[in-house]
Amino acid sequence: MQKKLTGQAVLDLVKTVKFDTAGLVPAIAQDRKSGEILMLAYMNSESLRLTLKTGIVHYYSRSRKKLWKKGESSGNVQKLHKIAIDCDGDALLLTIEQIGDAACHTGYRSCFFRTPGSQGLIARGKKVFNPDKVYGIGRKKIE
Amino acid sequence: MQKKLTGQAVLDLVKTVKFDTAGLVPAIAQDRKSGEILMLAYMNSESLRLTLKTGIVHYYSRSRKKLWKKGESSGNVQKLHKIAIDCDGDALLLTIEQIGDAACHTGYRSCFFRTPGSQGLIARGKKVFNPDKVYGIGRKKIE
Numbered sequence: 001m002q003k004k005l006t007g008q009a010v011l012d013l014v015k016t017v018k019f020d021t022a023g024l025v026p027a028i029a030q031d032r033k034s035g036e037i038l039m040l041a042y043m044n045s046e047s048l049r050l051t052l053k054t055g056i057v058h059y060y061s062r063s064r065k066k067l068w069k070k071g072e073s074s075g076n077v078q079k080l081h082k083i084a085i086d087c088d089g090d091a092l093l094l095t096i097e098q099i100g101d102a103a104c105h106t107g108y109r110s111c112f113f114r115t116p117g118s119q120g121l122i123a124r125g126k127k128v129f130n131p132d133k134v135y136g137i138g139r140k141k142i143e
Numbered sequence: 144m145q146k147k148l149t150g151q152a153v154l155d156l157v158k159t160v161k162f163d164t165a166g167l168v169p170a171i172a173q174d175r176k177s178g179e180i181l182m183l184a185y186m187n188s189e190s191l192r193l194t195l196k197t198g199i200v201h202y203y204s205r206s207r208k209k210l211w212k213k214g215e216s217s218g219n220v221q222k223l224h225k226i227a228i229d230c231d232g233d234a235l236l237l238t239i240e241q242i243g244d245a246a247c248h249t250g251y252r253s254c255f256f257r258t259p260g261s262q263g264l265i266a267r268g269k270k271v272f273n274p275d276k277v278y279g280i281g282r283k284k285i286e
Contacts, residue, residue: 009259016257016264026169026234028180035178037171040234084255085264087247091169091183093255104230112227112236116152121159121228 010052014045018089024060027092029103032081038103039111041070043092055080057096074134076100102128105135153195157188161232167203170235172246175224181246182254184213186235198223200239217277219243245271248278 005013017025024042031038043051047058047067057078061068071077082095104111106127113125148156160168167185174181186194190201190210200221204211214220225238247254249270256268 005259006261009261009263012263013259026183028171028183030180037173037180037236040169040171040229082258084258086183086254087249087251087256088254091254093180106230108230111229111231111234113230115225115227116148116156118149118152120152120155 004055005052010049013052013083013085014048016085016089017045017048017092019045020090022062024062025090025092027059027094029057029078029094029096029098032095032097036110037112038078038096038098038109041068048092051080051094052083057094070103071099074100074102074105074129076102078103100129105131107131107134147198148195153192156195156226156228157191159228159232160188160191160235162188163233165205167205168233168235170202170237172200172221172237172239172241175238175240179253180255181221181239181241181252184211191235194223194237195226200237213246214242217243217245217248217272219245221246243271248274250274250277 019025023044026040027043028040029038041059042062044060047060050058057070057080059068059070077099079097079099080094081097084093102109104113107129108125109128110125113123114121115124162168166187169183170186171183172181173179184202185205187203190203193201200213200223202211202213220242222240222242223237224240227236245252247256250272251268252271253268256266257264258267
């Protein structure tokens with residue numbers, strides 16, 4: 001887990017982030033062991049503070065327009081191990097441990113499971129769970 | 144290098160991408176060998192098509208408001224090996240070979256070289272080149 005940051009360190013980081021006009025910053029989640037990229041989502045300052053305070057990754061859901069604790073319905077939470085900010089201050093990189101082995105609400109391990117082939121996009125990733133079993137058939141899927 | 148895609152495959156991919164209201168999509172560049180995340184930048188449909196056509200990564204510079212061939216002044220171009228699109232179609236993952244070993248205009252290998260510590264943000268990454276030598280002292284740095 002990310003070593004507990006002092007209040008000052010949290011303040012410094014939040015102050016350095018250049019949130020966009022909607023108050024958001026993209027955050028990449030990378031598996032700490034395999035290095036695999038699991039997803040890209042957005043944080044606002046509240047979700048960033050909460051992530052740093054709890055060590056559990058929180059995003060901001062642009063579709064639901066609310067704070068989103070990743071894994072709140074599936075149980076597939078993300079434990080923060082390291083956070084880095086880029087040279088411009090407008091992107092974050094989260095090194096995480098993915099509980100439940102899957103980050104994507106489709107059941108794939110990574111959200112980046114589609115690559116182009118001659119017959120269109122092909123799903124190549126590893127499917128870890130059946131979303132109907134996790135979220136219930138026909139239920140709106142919330143990660 | 145990314146296997147040459149058919150015109151149809153390029154069309155399918157570009158059609159699937161959900162560009163934002165500014166016509167952009169975030170693209171993560173990951174080193175194909177180490178798995179290290181080197182940068183996050185943005186593409187418009189023109190830069191995406193050009194990347195797929197040439198195998199050399201092109202972004203769209205939001206600050207300069209123009210097409211940006213990564214490495215156009217430093218020579219540190221990125222060769223595309225694989226491209227993947229996420230479940231929502233609103234983010235891309237580029238697996239690349241970074242020529243010159245550094246992606247960041249500051250001279251660091253990765254743009255994500257800063258992490259929070261008790262004394263504020265700390266530069267922890269590997270510095271590969273001196274930007275003054277590559278871009279000229281005081282010159283506006285263009286990657």
